[in-house]
Each structure stands twice: as C-alpha cells, then as structure tokens.
Amino acid sequence: MVKSDTRTLRFWIGTVLVTLFAVLCVAPLIYMVLVSFTDSPTLYISWSDIDFTDFSNYVYLFVSRDFARPLLNSVIVVVLGCILVNLVSCTMAYGFEKKPIRGKGLLFNIVLATMMIPTQVVFISLFVMMRQLDLMNTYIALVIPLIGAFGVFLMRQFIHGVPDELMEAAEIDGCSELGIFLRIVLPMVKPAVITLTVFTFNSAWNSFMWPLICTTKSEMYPLTVAMSTLTSYFETNYGPTMAAATVSFSVPFILYCFLQKEFVEGIALGGLKG
Amino acid sequence: MNGEKRTRTRLTRRHRQELYGWAYILPGMVVLTVFCILPIFMTLYYSFTDYNLAQAPEFIAFSNYVKVFTNTQLRKALVNTVIYVIITVPLQTIVSLLAASFLANFLNSRYGKFLRGVIFIPILVSYVAAAAVWRIIYNSKGGILNQIIGVFGLDSVNWLGDAGTALICVAVVAVWKSAGYFMVIFYAGIMNISVEVKEAAIIDGATPRQRFWYITVPILKPITYMVVTLGVIWSFQAFDLVYKLTGGGPGFATTTIAYVIYSYAFQDRRIGYACAIAILLLLVILAIHLVEQQFFKEED
Numbered sequence A: 001m002v003k004s005d006t007r008t009l010r011f012w013i014g015t016v017l018v019t020l021f022a023v024l025c026v027a028p029l030i031y032m033v034l035v036s037f038t039d040s041p042t043l044y045i046s047w048s049d050i051d052f053t054d055f056s057n058y059v060y061l062f063v064s065r066d067f068a069r070p071l072l073n074s075v076i077v078v079v080l081g082c083i084l085v086n087l088v089s090c091t092m093a094y095g096f097e098k099k100p101i102r103g104k105g106l107l108f109n110i111v112l113a114t115m116m117i118p119t120q121v122v123f124i125s126l127f128v129m130m131r132q133l134d135l136m137n138t139y140i141a142l143v144i145p146l147i148g149a150f151g152v153f154l155m156r157q158f159i160h161g162v163p164d165e166l167m168e169a170a171e172i173d174g175c176s177e178l179g180i181f182l183r184i185v186l187p188m189v190k191p192a193v194i195t196l197t198v199f200t201f202n203s204a205w206n207s208f209m210w211p212l213i214c215t216t217k218s219e220m221y222p223l224t225v226a227m228s229t230l231t232s233y234f235e236t237n238y239g240p241t242m243a244a245a246t247v248s249f250s251v252p253f254i255l256y257c258f259l260q261k262e263f264v265e266g267i268a269l270g271g272l273k274g
Numbered sequence B: 001m002n003g004e005k006r007t008r009t010r011l012t013r014r015h016r017q018e019l020y021g022w023a024y025i026l027p028g029m030v031v032l033t034v035f036c037i038l039p040i041f042m043t044l045y046y047s048f049t050d051y052n053l054a055q056a057p058e059f060i061a062f063s064n065y066v067k068v069f070t071n072t073q074l075r076k077a078l079v080n081t082v083i084y085v086i087i088t089v090p091l092q093t094i095v096s097l098l099a100a101s102f103l104a105n106f107l108n109s110r111y112g113k114f115l116r117g118v119i120f121i122p123i124l125v126s127y128v129a130a131a132a133v134w135r136i137i138y139n140s141k142g143g144i145l146n147q148i149i150g151v152f153g154l155d156s157v158n159w160l161g162d163a164g165t166a167l168i169c170v171a172v173v174a175v176w177k178s179a180g181y182f183m184v185i186f187y188a189g190i191m192n193i194s195v196e197v198k199e200a201a202i203i204d205g206a207t208p209r210q211r212f213w214y215i216t217v218p219i220l221k222p223i224t225y226m227v228v229t230l231g232v233i234w235s236f237q238a239f240d241l242v243y244k245l246t247g248g249g250p251g252f253a254t255t256t257i258a259y260v261i262y263s264y265a266f267q268d269r270r271i272g273y274a275c276a277i278a279i280l281l282l283l284v285i286l287a288i289h290l291v292e293q294q295f296f297k298e299e300d
Helices: A009-036 A056-064 A068-098 A104-116 A119-132 A139-146 A149-159 A164-172 A177-188 A190-206 A209-214 A223-233 A238-258 A260-273 B002-046 B063-068 B072-105 B110-124 B127-137 B144-151 B166-191 B195-203 B208-219 B221-236 B240-245 B257-267 B271-299
Strands: none
Touching (some): A009 A238, A009 B072, A009 B110, A009 B127, A009 B166, A056 A238, A068 A104, A068 A139, A068 A149, A068 A177, A068 A223, A068 B002, A104 A149, A104 B002, A104 B271, A119 A139, A119 A209, A119 B271, A139 A190, A139 A209, A139 B002, A149 A190, A177 A190, A190 A238, A190 A260, A209 A223, A209 B240, A209 B257, A223 A238, A238 B127, A260 B110, A260 B166, B002 B271, B063 B271, B072 B110, B072 B166, B072 B208, B127 B144, B127 B240, B221 B271, B240 B257, B257 B271
C-alpha cells in the first residue's frame, strides 16, 4: 500500500517504539507470573529463584486459602450473568425493534438514559435495597447489576438488520411467534450474541466494586474480592498474591487466545456504554 | 360484510402483535425498572435525608448539599479527580492514537497484528490484579522500578507512599490498562479512512507527518471526541485502582470522588450524605454528555 517509505528510518524508529510499547503492556503481567513461581520474601529476585515446577504458591492458595470457592463463585456469576443479560437484551431488543408497542420510543429512551448514570448513584440504593430484600451474599445480588441498557441497545441495532419480509414469510408458513424469535431472529444475530457474551464475561469476571459492597461472607466472595482480601492480608508475601492474580488473569487470557476477534469486538463495542 | 371482517382480523392481528411485544419487553422492563431506574430515584431521595441504615431516613432538605461545599476532604478529592483526569485522558489518547496510526499505516503486517493483539492484553486484567502487580513494581523496598532506576544511580523513591508521586503512579497504571482499548477503537477508525483519500495524499506528495495531521487527525475527530469523553467519564469514576493501590493515601493524596462516595456510604454508613455527592457526580457526568451530544449534532 504505502511501499515507497516503509523502509525509511522513520519506519524503523516507529516499529521500535510500538514494539517497546507492546513490551511495556505485557511486562508487568510476565513479572506477575514469574513472581508467582518464587518463594522469595524480598523483591530482589534473580532467575535462580524462579522455579516453574514449584506450584507451592498455587497449592497454598487452593488448599490453605480455599481459593476454589471464589473461583467457583466467579464462574457461577459469569455464567448466570451471561445467560440473564442475553435473555433480557434479546427479548427486549426484539420487542422494541419489531413489535408495534404504543409509546415504545419513550420507553426505549428511558432505558437508554440509564446508561449515562454513574455506577455509584445506582450502587448505594441498590445496596440498601438488597439489604431490605435480604439478598446480600446471594448470586442474585452479584448478577443483577450486570443487566443493563447497553445489551438492549446493542442487540436492537443488530435485530434492526433482520428483514421484516423474512419474519412475515415464516409467519405465513405457519411458524409460531416464539418460533420466529428463536429460529429466525436469534440465529441471524448470533455474532451480536457472542459480542455481548464476551463483554458481559469480561465485566463480570473483573467486577470489583459491587461484589465488594454486596458480599460480606467469604464463602460468597468472587475471585476479585478474595484476591483483594489476600493482598491486604499478605503485605509482604508476594508469591501467593501473584499466584492469585495469575489465576484470575489466566481465564480471560486463555479465552482471548482462542477468541481474539470476538474479544476485541465485544470489549471495544462494550466500552461505548460509557 | 367481507371488508368489515378483514378490518377486524387486521386489528386483532395488530393487537396480538402489540401483546406479543409487551410479552417480550415486560420482564426485562420490570428488572431494569426495579434494579436500575428505581435506585436512581431512591438515591435522589436519600440525598435529601439523614440516613445511616439503622434508623429510618430523616428528611433534612438541602443540608447534605450545603455540607458538600464546606467539606475540605471532598474538595481535595475533587482536585485529585480533576488532576487524575488531566493526566490520564491526554496521555492515553495520544499514546493510543500514535500507536494505532502507526500500526494501521505502516505496520499492517502479521507482526503489526501480533503487536495489536499484545497491546490489547492489559484490558483482560482486573483492576484488582493489576493493582496487586503494580504495588509490587512500585514497592519502595526493592520494587523493580526502584531496581531499574538504581542501575542509573538514582535513589529509591517511595512511589505510592509519597504524596507527590502517588497520584501520578495510579494514573500511569490506568493508562497502562486502557491504552490498548482506545488503540483498538482508533485503529478501527483509521482503517475506515478510504484508500483513495490516502493514495491521493501520497500522489500529491504529502509527507507521513502531513498525512497524519491533515488527514488522519481531522477524519478521526468524532472518534477522538468519543475516546476523550469516555476517558473523562471513566476517570471521573475511578475507584478500583485507588482502593487497591493506595487506599486513597498517603493522607488524602489519591482520594478520588468515587472513593469518597464509597467510604462515606459503605464504611461510615452515611448513606444520605454519600447520595448527595453521588448526585453531584451524576450532574457533572450529565454535563459532559451534553457537551458530547452538542458535538455530534455539529458533525451531522
């Protein structure tokens, strides 16, 4: 494309700088993994301190600190969250986009407006509500704030592209209303469902403020909150802390390696919710 | 007779479709109303009350809001938040724009694709994990950053413990975490610039620098604005990093508005007061949104 000046000095300087930037992006994470394989009480670590066959920090996490439970909690929250978010988003988006509901413009704008609300505004009263409903320390409480207008907004844009003629043809062929939704509309917006799932996965897996507020019992902590208590507990024992961070990071990272395109799209689109 | 029957069936069909429509949106509407819209109004109501969870909320009109303006800790938090925004937003915007621009125009190869994939990775890390790693990197006793500057003969710095450096250090982690995200957005925008425009510029003899300033930057104006707006809104709500990296300290050196809201509401149980601050934060963010909307109107 731009062949004439690709091999100039400027090109090489640029390449070096971008490479350096990429190295800076991953270096802290490589460091994290390395420290998780040491048992050094200080940070003056040499290569000989790193032993990749020594999983003692990980064993300690899962055996002595019962990290399997927060890991399981995070998995449950992510799975429940993805199912619920997709369910609510797809049905609402379909209703708003394809059904003649009186006053739907106003309703949809109200739903959209909630996207601009800072989380703190919602979280304080949601916390009060969860206490009154006796839902503190439940998966329901952990999952609920994941449901939001963004998914509806995203799905509606995609369902807009499903031609009405196709749905009408299916109806004439005797397809039931639910059949049209499940067998015509949903398969056509599958990429959007994947995008929304990836986005929900990433925000649910990494969410911290709300779980910190709505869980008070350690058996309900998701990974982030469990990790947070660990770092407060071990101010100077770096190995287990970094092992926990590595465990938490490895799940999205492994998925990212397999679903890079979906991750980039899901998270890039997701951020538009603001 | 026949015509009348047709109208009737068409009407019932429309009614039936509307009924189906309600069946699709109602469950979601109820969930969103109860857990998303209702809390906003509850927060607004609590902001006019004295409420500590133990006793029923007591209406005190604007007292919370009056108190906000004499709260020196909050004023400090506001200043910190603004400084934090001023450091993070330009830095992450410029770094991500430059990286995206170079990758899209000059390194559109397999290696470039690999670099893009790598630069995106910090997004996948939770703020809690990121904070844990960076705490060790910033550690005053033997942290790798101090080891590195030690090689150059510089004295160790207590990065997170010194009021002069702590906020900058938090901001650097935020930029590290989100630059890749904004790079992806810029990259998509640059790839959308038509090949003809680029080729025309090359034929006209525009240098790479001219092409960057006179083509890429103007065309990316709406995207840049979005990146800046998003960055401002995110940075205004910065909580996780502050909570885990510094806990707002040393002193109040890194206390942000979101952190103050959290500590008032959930540590001190001063729900009413925290709600008043949250509502003010909402107003600030709404103002940013209004400016953004105005901008997009101009673009159309």
